[in-house]
Amino acid sequence: MSTTSELVFIPFPALGHLVSMVEMARRLVDRDDRLSVTVLIMKFPFDSKIDSTVESFTTSITTRIRFVLLPQLNPSPETSPMALLNQFVESYKADVRGAVADLSTCSLPRLKGLVVDMFCTSIIDVAVEFGVPSYVFIPSGVAVLGLMLYLQSLQDEQHMDLTKLKCSDAELDFPCFANPLPAAKFLPAETLMKEDSRIFLGHARKFRESKGILVNTFAELEPRAVEALAGLGAPVVYPVGPILNIEVESKKGFEILDWLHQQPDASVVFLCFGSYGSFDEEQVKEIACALERSRCRFLWSLRRPPAKGKLEAPCDYADPTEVLPEGFIDRTAGVGRVIGWAPQVAILAHQAIGGFVSHCGWNSTLESIWFGVPVAAWPQYAEQQFNAFQLVVELSLAVEIKIDYRRDLVKGSESIVTADEIERGIRRLMDGEEAEERRKKVKEASEKSRKALMEGGSSYLSLGRFIEDVSSQ
Structure with missing residues (x-):
């Protein structure tokens, strides 16, 4: 016809x-x-x-x-x-x-x-x-x-x-x-x-x-x-x-997926903050400190922020060690990977992923639900803060790292989320009875999303x- x-x-x-x-x-x-x-x-x-x-x-x-x-x-x-x-x-x-x-x-x-x-x-x-x-x-x-x-x-x-x-x-x-x-x-x-x-x-x-x-x-x-x-x-x-x-986004992700294949089920926390997600060097160091202290397996998509005052998308670091704590890559080599751009769908679909530290953009929220991955909420902007509030309070599908974090697209953020706050959120996301109960709720939401x-x-x-x-x- x-x-x-x-x-x-x-x-x-x-x-x-x-x-x-x-x-x-x-x-x-x-x-x-x-x-x-x-x-x-x-x-x-x-x-x-x-x-x-x-x-x-x-x-x-x-x-x-x-x-x-x-x-x-x-x-x-x-x-x-x-x-x-x-x-x-x-x-x-x-x-x-x-x-x-x-x-x-x-x-x-x-x-x-x-x-x-x-x-x-x-x-x-x-x-x-x-x-x-x-x-x-x-x-x-x-x-x-x-x-x-x-x-x-x-x-x-x-x-x-x-x-x-x-x-x-x-x-x-x-x-x-x-x-x-x-x-x-x-x-x-x-x-x-x-x-x-x-x-x-x-x-x-x-x-x-x-x-x-x-x-x-x-x-x-x-x-x-x-x-x-x-x-x-x-x-x-x-x-x-x-x-x-939900198609696999790029062959660039295959090396990352090979590393995930070697990790136990639901053992890796994935950190990714969307197309415009990036942090200044001081905040990057706080995240790194939290990951190292948590002792969790991790996969971290780390992007370089645009120059101050410019409305541009982030890009990959040529060498991420320039903003990470000295020796971080070596000390965490057995449990974690720091990457640039991430094939998010393919990663969330992998059975090794047990949690997602996210900016709570709605696409990322729906993807985490679809694949049954619980979230630690760290929104960057007002609409994402509202999504995060909904996930944490109303739906009980997430834990809070920092919902009232403020970031300007051009100026960046003047506030810092501490390593203690980040580590606490990651541990609540990945460990204990609370984490298991939340994982069950997300799995139920996943089934409902597919039936819809x-x-x-x-x-x-x-x-x-x-x-x-x-x-x-």
């Missing part, structure tokens, strides 16, 4: 957002051969991985998913990373409008709507111009969506000025959680005092203009959060996750409802 319906996807060009959105497109066309998808790719001038990532997609994905690379633009400097990224998306509106105009002139397949990333909501205006529905894709969980809608309603409906909220002592009666949420754990006051608040709440307002919201979660993981959305006035929500690309995607599962049915809604336009 030839395709009759076309969707246009506009992902945010951060790697985690892009990969999950493309995987979402793959799920759709695999499920219904009437559908095709065009993915419009924006490009950060400082992220060279986008080109190679898109190239890998084009060699492995069905012909009913097409990629259009938009011209690279250089955003002008703004007052904060969030403002700069928001201005970056806004600057692509004209290019998106032109690409959509080209598609809308075709009689078949008929353009059925735009699916925009949660940080690309200004593109909803383009859908309105062309008279087609817009949908939002949330690469995080339902609770993050609920938080954004909740805070926006506090300001717009209850007239609470969030820029005056004292997060150091505030508790929010957030309906997605059983207990009041300590705002200081995830919502730094200094952020709310800036332009970031306007941008953050602006995205939530645009969510309400969409016809529906696709969320990378499954109902069994966040039942309270899914239920609470109705009271927040959300559009129809489709929990369709976990959306993961099977025929008749909650996410399988939710995706079917979305396809029906699109096809009926």
